[in-house]
Structures are given as C-alpha cells and as structure tokens.
Amino acid sequence: MLKQTANWWAGLGKPEYGGELVVRANNDIVNFDPYNSPGGNIHSAWLERLVSDDWTLDPAVFDFKAHWRPAQYLTGQLAASWEMPDASTYVAHLRRGIRWQDIPPANGREFNAEDVVFHFERMCGLGEFGNKPSPRRMPQFQDLVSVTAADRYTVVFKWKIANPALIMEALHMVSPMLGLENPEAVRQWGNLDDWHHAIGTGPFILKDFVPGQSATLVKNQKYWGHDERYPEHKLPYLDRLRFVIVPDEAEAIEMMRQGKIDIIDHISPKQAYALRKTNPEILMLTHPDSNAESIEPRNDVKPFNDIRVRKALQLAIDLPAISKSHYDGIVAPYPTTFTSRYMTGWGFPWEEWPQELKEEYTYNPPRAKKLLAEAGYPNGFQTNVVADGHDDIELMRIVKSYFAEIGVGMEIRVMASPEWQEFVSKGRRHDQLAYHAGGPLGHTSAPYHDLLQFQKTGRNNWAMVDDPGFDAFMPRALAAKTVEEMKKVMRDANEYVAWQHFSISLLQPMAYSLCQPWVKGFSGQFGSAWAHGGGPALTGFYVGRFWIDSKMKKSHLSRV
Numbered sequence: 001m002l003k004q005t006a007n008w009w010a011g012l013g014k015p016e017y018g019g020e021l022v023v024r025a026n027n028d029i030v031n032f033d034p035y036n037s038p039g040g041n042i043h044s045a046w047l048e049r050l051v052s053d054d055w056t057l058d059p060a061v062f063d064f065k066a067h068w069r070p071a072q073y074l075t076g077q078l079a080a081s082w083e084m085p086d087a088s089t090y091v092a093h094l095r096r097g098i099r100w101q102d103i104p105p106a107n108g109r110e111f112n113a114e115d116v117v118f119h120f121e122r123m124c125g126l127g128e129f130g131n132k133p134s135p136r137r138m139p140q141f142q143d144l145v146s147v148t149a150a151d152r153y154t155v156v157f158k159w160k161i162a163n164p165a166l167i168m169e170a171l172h173m174v175s176p177m178l179g180l181e182n183p184e185a186v187r188q189w190g191n192l193d194d195w196h197h198a199i200g201t202g203p204f205i206l207k208d209f210v211p212g213q214s215a216t217l218v219k220n221q222k223y224w225g226h227d228e229r230y231p232e233h234k235l236p237y238l239d240r241l242r243f244v245i246v247p248d249e250a251e252a253i254e255m256m257r258q259g260k261i262d263i264i265d266h267i268s269p270k271q272a273y274a275l276r277k278t279n280p281e282i283l284m285l286t287h288p289d290s291n292a293e294s295i296e297p298r299n300d301v302k303p304f305n306d307i308r309v310r311k312a313l314q315l316a317i318d319l320p321a322i323s324k325s326h327y328d329g330i331v332a333p334y335p336t337t338f339t340s341r342y343m344t345g346w347g348f349p350w351e352e353w354p355q356e357l358k359e360e361y362t363y364n365p366p367r368a369k370k371l372l373a374e375a376g377y378p379n380g381f382q383t384n385v386v387a388d389g390h391d392d393i394e395l396m397r398i399v400k401s402y403f404a405e406i407g408v409g410m411e412i413r414v415m416a417s418p419e420w421q422e423f424v425s426k427g428r429r430h431d432q433l434a435y436h437a438g439g440p441l442g443h444t445s446a447p448y449h450d451l452l453q454f455q456k457t458g459r460n461n462w463a464m465v466d467d468p469g470f471d472a473f474m475p476r477a478l479a480a481k482t483v484e485e486m487k488k489v490m491r492d493a494n495e496y497v498a499w500q501h502f503s504i505s506l507l508q509p510m511a512y513s514l515c516q517p518w519v520k521g522f523s524g525q526f527g528s529a530w531a532h533g534g535g536p537a538l539t540g541f542y543v544g545r546f547w548i549d550s551k552m553k554k555s556h557l558s559r560v
Contacts, residue, residue: 003058003061004057004058004060004061005058005060007229008058008059008060009056009229009523012520012521012522012523013520013521013549015227015230015233015237015520015521015547016237016520016547016548016549016550017237017239017547018237018238018239018548018550019237019238019239019240019547019548019550019553020238020239020240020241020242020548021238021240021241021242021262021263021519021543021546021548022242022243022244022260022261022262022263023241023242023243023244023261023262023263023264023265023543024243024244024246024252024255024256024261024263024264024265025042025215025243025244025245025246026246026247026265026266026390027245027247027390027417028211028212028245028247029042029209029211029215029243029245031193032192032193032194032195032197032198032206033181033191033192033193034047034123034134034136034176034177034178034179034181034192035122035123035134035136035181035191035192036134036135036136036191036193037136037176042215042217042243042539043176043179043200044176044179044202044538044539044540044541045202045203045204045206045217045241045539045540045543046101046198046199046200046201046202046204046205046206046217046220046540047179047180047181047200047201047202047540048077048078048179048180048200048201048202048540048541049077049078049178049179049180050076050077050078050079050082050092050116050171050178050180051074051075051076051077051079051082051171051172052074052075052076052077052538052541053069053073053074053075053538053541054073054074054075054228055075055227055228055229055545056228056229057073059523061073063523065287065288066287066288066340066342066343066444067174067290067443067444067445067446068173068174068343068444068445068446068447069172069173069174071168071172074172075228076095077541078094078095078098078111078116078180078201079092079093079094079095080093080094080095080096081093082171084164084167084168086162087162087163087164088158088159088160088161088162088163088167089156089157089158089159090156090157090159090167090168090171091150091154091155091156091157092116092154092155092157092171093153093154094111094112094113094116094153094154094155095153095224096153097110097224098110098111098201098224099111099201099222099224100182100199100200100201101199101200101201101202101205101220101222102222103199103205105182105184105185105188106182106184106185106199108222111201112149112152112153113149113150113151113152113153113154113155114149114183115180115182115183116147116149116155116180117147117148117149117155118183118186119180119181119183120141120144120147120157121147122134122186123136123137123141123177124137124141124144124147125137126144126146126147127147134177136176136177137177138170138173138175138177138449139449139452140166140169140170140173140448140449141170143159143160143161144157144158144159144160144170145158145159145160146158157171161478163478163479163480165447165448165480165483165486166448166477166478169446169447169448169449170448173445173446173449174538179200180200180201181199181200182199182200185197185199195209195215201224202220202223202540202544203219203220203223203225203235203236203540203543203544204217204218204219204220204236204241204540204543204544205217205218205219205220212245213244213245214242214243214244214245215242215243215245216240216241216242216243217240217241217242218239218240218241219236219238219239219240220236223235223236223544225544227545235544235545236543236544236545237521237544237545237546237547237548238543238544238546238547238548241543244260244261246261249267249268249271250271252264252267253267253271253274253275256275256279256282256514256516257275257278257279259516259553259556259557261516262515262516262518262519262548263513263514263515263516263519264513264514264515265511265513266511266512266513267512267513267514268512269327269328269330269509269510269512272284272512272514273328275514281517281556282514282515282516282517283514283515283516283517284512284513284514285512285513285514285515286510286511286512286513287510287511287513288340288342288444288508288510288511289437289442289508289509289510289511290438290443290444290445290511291437291438291439291440291441291442291443291444291508292336292340292439292441292442292505292506292507292508292509293392293395293437293439293441293442293506293507293508293509294435294439294440294441294442294503294504294505294506295313295385295396295399295433295434295435295503295504295506296433296434296435296439296440296462296463296502296503296504297309297310297313297432297433297463297503297504298430298431298432298433298434298463298464299463299464299465299466299467299502300464300465300466301431301464303375303376303377303381303383304432304433306375306376307500307501308371308372308374308375309371309372309375309377310501310502310504311360311368311371311501312367312368312369312371312372312375312406312408313368313403313408313504314335314360314361314501314504314505315360315361315362315363315364315365315367315368315371316363316365316368316402316403316405316406316408317363317399317402317504317506318363318402319333319334319335319361319363319505319506319507320333320363321363322395322398322506322507323507326394326395326398327507327509330510331507331508331509331510332507332508333507334349334350334507335350335361335498335505335506335507336350336441336442336505336507336508337441337494337495337497337498337505338440338441338442338443338450338451338453338454338493338494338497339442339443339447339450339490339494340442340443340444340508341442341508342444342508343443343444345487346447346450346487346490346491347490347491347494348491348494348495348498353498357495357498357499360501361498361505365405365406368406369406369407372406372407372408377407379407380406380407380408380409381407381408381409382408382409382411383408383409383410383411383432383433384410384411384412384413384431384432384433385410385411385412385413385432385433385434385435386413386415386420386423386424386430386432386433386434386435387412387413387414387415387420387434387435387436388415388417388420388435388436388437389414389415389416389417389420390416390417390437391435391436391437392437393412393414395506396412396435397412399504399506400412410433420436424436424462425459425460425462428462428464430462433504434462434463436462438460439460439462439503440453440454440458440460440461440462440463440502440503441453441503441505442508447477447486447490448477450490451473451474451477451490451493454467454470454497454502455470455471455474456471463502463503465502467500467502469496469500470493470496470497470500470502473489473492473493473496476489477489477490516553516556517549517552517556518548518549518550518552518553518556519546519548519549520546520547520548520549521545521546521547522542522546
C-alpha cells in the first residue's frame with residue numbers, strides 16, 4: 001500500500017494571489033439551478049457540497065482522476081465531519097461560521113442545518129416539496145426517507161435501506177445535484193434558472209453572463225475557506241474566473257496558442273499533440289475518459305433482439321487496429337463492460353476473461369457472417385445509427401466500413417447534441433442503433449451508479465435492455481454488507497453483461513486537457529476540476545485553490 005508523503009506539495013511552488021483564470025466552455029451554459037440543470041454547468045463556483053476531495057492527499061496514494069471518490073479519500077466541505085450511527089442513518093455535522101454570499105435576499109446570513117434540509121427536500125421531493133422531485137434526482141436517492149435538522153449544525157438523513165456503502169455513495173458522489181442553493185432565493189423567485197439569482201457559499205460570485213459568449217465570476221471577498229495545505233492562506237487565490245464559450249475546437253486551440261485561454265478540457269488527441277509540437281510549454285494532461293466508446297443496438301427489436309446479430313457486429317470490428325490507427329496506439333486495445341478497466345478491483349477486466357469469451361470480441365469476419373446467416377440474414381441487412389454530432393463521428397465511419405465487410409450497411413444519422421438528447425436519451429425514438437460518447441460502458445463512476453446502466457429505466461439504457469438476469473444484481477448489491485461482497489456483485493454483473501452483448505464495445509479513449517504553464521497548484525488532481533475526473537461539480541473547489549504565476553505568464557505572453 002502506498003504511503004502519504006508529508007508536505008508533498010512543497011514542490012508545486014508558492015501560492016500567489018490575484019489574476020484571472022480563463023477556461024474554455026465547450027457548450028453554452030443553459031441553466032443556473034441544480035434542480036433543473038442537465039449538468040455540465042458551472043454551479044460549483046458558488047454552490048458547495050457537504051464533502052469534497054482531500055486537498056492534502058498525496059496523488060501517489062489516490063490521484064482523483066476517476067469520477068468515483070471512495071469515502072476514505074474525502075473530507076468535509078460544508079460538513080466538518082460525518083458519521084453513520086446505524087446502517088440506515090447518516091449524520092452530517094456542519095462547520096460553524098459559514099455564510100451565504102452577501103447578495104439579497106441571502107444578505108450574508110449564516111449557513112445552517114435547515115438550509116441542508118431545504119436543498120435535499122427540494123431535490124428529492126420530500127417535505128413541502130412532496131412528490132415533486134427534481135428531474136435530475138439521482139436514482140441513489142429514491143430510498144431517502146427524511147432529512148431533518150437535529151440542531152442548528154446537525155443534519156440527519158434517514159434511508160429505507162440499511163446499506164452504508166450506497167448511502168455514502170449517494171451523498172459523496174460527484175454530481176451538480178449536491179451543490180446547495182440558497183433557500184431565500186428559491187422562495188423569492190421560484191427557481192434559479194436566471195443567472196442573476198445565483199447565490200451560494202462558494203469562493204466565486206457570478207457577476208456577468210452573456211449567452212453564447214462568456215460567464216464572469218469574481219472573488220468572494222468574504223469566503224470562509226482556507227487552503228488546507230497552507231492553513232494561514234484565505235481562499236480563493238484568483239481575483240476572477242472566466243468561462244469563454246467556444247464550441248469550435250480549432251478556434252479554441254488558436255486562442256490557447258495566443259494565451260487567451262488558460263485551460264481547455266476534453267480535446268481531441270490529434271489537436272492536443274499538434275499544439276504540443278508548436279507550443280511545447282503548454283501542459284498536456286491525460287486521464288481515462290469517464291466512459292468507453294460503444295454503440296447501442298436496440299435489444300428489443302429485430303434484428304438486434306437476436307444475440308447472434310449482436311455478437312456478429314462485435315466480431316466485425318478490429319479493436320486493436322482501431323487502437324493503433326485511430327488512437328495512435330495510446331489507448332488500450334481491449335473491449336470493456338459497464339465498469340472501466342481503470343476501476344481496479346471493481347469490474348471484469350479483459351485479462352480475467354475466459355478464452356471463449358475473448359473470442360467473441362476478437363476480429364473474425366467469417367464467424368460474424370456465419371452468425372448472421374444462422375440468425376436469418378445470410379446477405380446482411382441495412383441499418384442506421386443516430387449519432388451525437390459532438391462526439392467521434394470519424395470513429396463511426398470506421399465502424400461503418402467494418403460492418404460493410406460482413407454485409408451490414410449502416411447509415412450514419414448525425415444530430416446536434418440537444419436534438420440527440422431529445423430524440424434518443426429522452427424520447428427513445430431511435431429505431432436501430434444509437435451512439436453517444438457518454439454511453440453505458442466503461443464507467444469510472446461509483447459502483448451502485450454503474451449498476452443502473454442497463455436497468456430497464458436507466459438513463460443511459462439506449463439499448464432498451466429489459467433483462468431480469470441483469471436486474472437481479474441490484475438486490476444483491478443492496479444486500480451486500482461488505483466491500484468485498486459488493487466487489488463480487490460487480491464482477492459477476494460485468495461478466496454477465498459481457499456474455500449478453502447488450503452493447504457493441506469499442507475502446508476507452510483517454511481524455512485530454514491542455515493547461516498553460518503559469519496555472520499552478522495542481523498535481524494529479526487537475527482532471528478532477530473538469531468534466532472527466534470530477535466535472536463541474538468540483539470546479540469551485542479546485543479553481544479556488546489554483547493560482548497564477550504572474551511573472552511566468554507575463555514572460556510567456558511577451559514572446560507571443
């Protein structure tokens with residue numbers, strides 16, 4: 001077991017106050033209320049959670065690059081501590097002296113336990129919000145019975161289930177749902193969809209928003225937090241945080257080259273490597289993407305309700321060749337089930353697969369054609385894939401060429417992301433195949449969340465799986481009393497998914513982020529600030545602790 005090195009952060013430099021951090025936002029920011037937001041937002045710059053990552057933890061012990069955070073690597077944020085007096089009760093003890101931002105109608109009053117009760121009742125449809133849960137409520141909260149304030153600084157959560165691991169996963173997961181909004185603001189305006197009503201306890205205050213262009217946040221001068229590595233330092237270090245909305249990748253790269261953007265997240269490897277050649281000083285950071293690439297065939301309709309057809313499509317694809325040609329050999333050439341191979345100990349990695357199963361995922365066009373003939377399609381068939389245009393369409397073209405070799409013609413129907421979400425994710429109106437990079441395979445999320453991927457009503461179940469065999473794993477998981485028991489459930493469920501071929505497995509790419517050399521304070525946790533490690537739900541926590549090396553920035557920009 002790796003050991004913590006004392007003051008390991010000493011080599012990261014001396015923190016410096018002041019300056020502005022500019023971050024590229026891939027898409028427009030559409031909502032400012034955690035109740036209504038589809039995610040991918042910037043709430044955490046002003047909304048905080050009960051717990052967050054341990055800023056003093058040595059990355060050699062745990063680097064926070066995966067989406068999931070085991071409880072032992074977390075520490076309190078709004079909560080000073082937490083405990084579970086029994087298997088269905090979670091008690092949070094709040095920090096004292098935290099204040100809401102000094103904006104009407106909150107006016108800087110002290111944060112307290114009733115604020116926590118308000119948030120979770122609103123999100124989960126409890127108390128005065130009975131039967132009206134947020135559309136963004138995570139399934140892990142369906143068994144929450146009550147949230148009460150035992151006193152001004154103590155909150156008690158009661159659950160139907162007696163499962164400490166699932167309860168902590170729900171309250172500790174990385175989700176915009178867990179950012180606590182101001183009750184007075186909600187009561188005065190009904191919701192917080194309008195950016196003018198953004199009020200929280202966090203390190204930054206939203207000062208301006210121009211749709212389609214930018215969001216500007218300024219330092220909360222009365223922020224309660226201090227840097228855990230340097231307890232004498234008040235946070236945040238930055239004066240301003242600005243998100244510039246630049247959907248076009250080439251335009252964002254050019255702005256990065258000119259020093260107009262400090263951080264770009266989720267960029268193609270080709271663009272990342274190209275920029276590194278011209279600007280070697282720019283840092284390129286990689287971590288496993290939060291999902292593997294996959295194609296979802298509708299398991300409930302012909303021809304895909306025949307497992308032989310799904311097997312044939314998998315056999316038609318040469319994954320090692322895609323790893324070499326499309327990903328320049330930097331991506332592991334293995335298929336995956338719903339839990340990522342990077343979640344060590346929690347899934348069913350390729351190395352553990354029996355040979356018979358490996359052969360069902362190994363490129364073999366003759367066997368694929370034989371299976372199609374056995375299924376009644378000796379000459380193949382025509383199909384289509386509804387693809388999110390924001391994702392890797394070139395990958396779909398590669399898959400199309402492989403399918404053609406076994407007589408399957410696949411039309412690629414590209415939709416803009418919002419249209420795709422309405423048509424596939426919400427409407428389920430696709431009739432053949434679906435493709436979106438945030439699919440059901442290769443998750444680096446928390447274990448119980450992973451088990452929802454192929455549930456009949458699962459949010460990512462675009463394959464329309466309705467399988468009692470898979471559904472049976474959730475009761476087993478809920479009944480698990482130890483981590484080892486839960487790992488066994490996850491291993492068995494992942495193997496089951498592999499044998500059933502619910503999805504067509506491709507590969508799990510690496511996520512690429514670019515960062516100017518003058519952005520300081522981070523180490524392995526960099527990815528946690530953005531969409532693949534922890535997502536926007538942790539942006540405020542991390543950016544509140546980053547700083548700008550002003551001399552280095554001035555020197556670099558003078559040479560541009």
